[in-house]
Amino acid sequence: MRALIISADNFEDSELRVPYDRLTNEGIEVDIASLAPGIIRGKHGYCSEAMLSVGEVDPAAYDLLILPGGKAPAVLRTCSKSFQQQCKKCEHYHGSAGGELSLAIFPQSAAFLDPGE
Numbered sequence: 001m002r003a004l005i006i007s008a009d010n011f012e013d014s015e016l017r018v019p020y021d022r023l024t025n026e027g028i029e030v031d032i033a034s035l036a037p038g039i040i041r042g043k044h045g046y047c048s049e050a051m052l053s054v055g056e057v058d059p060a061a062y063d064l065l066i067l068p069g070g071k072a073p074a075v076l077r078t079c080s081k082s083f084q085q086q087c088k089k090c091e092h093y094h095g096s097a098g099g100e101l102s103l104a105i106f107p108q109s110a111a112f113l114d115p116g117e
Contacts, residue, residue: 002029003064006054008079012070013042019066020048028064033057035079043070 003023007016016032023030034040034050041047054076067073 001063002031002061003066004057004062005030005032005066005068006034006057006076007032007040007048007050007068008034008072008075009041010071010075011040011042011068012072013044013046015068015070016042016048016066017046019068023064031062035076040072 003019005016005020020030020032031052032040032048032050033052033054033056036053037050039047040050
């Protein structure tokens with residue numbers, strides 16, 4: 001399994017750090033993407049490195065998409081057409097990407113979900 005976190009500056013620190021730490025501790029590969037590769041900073045000072053730009057992301061390579069809340073989702077929505085396109089490629093989407101933690105499952109992983117849940 002492989003996960004992707006898409007975020008930008010002013011993300012809610014715990015909503016990026018906790019899923020990242022939890023998934024990596026379980027042996028799941030996690031990549032972080034942003035408007036451009038480089039350091040992104042959370043609202044409370046937590047820094048993380050984005051390895052990819054959103055435009056470089058290949059959705060077929062990931063099973064899980066995490067969108068931390070804070071102010072980052074609004075920035076991504078308004079500044080990145082690639083972000084909007086990546087979200088549209090998700091099969092199941094839970095959340096509004098409007099400021100709270102959101103979770104999406106890419107289509108190739110949708111078989112892991114029970115649609116009745």
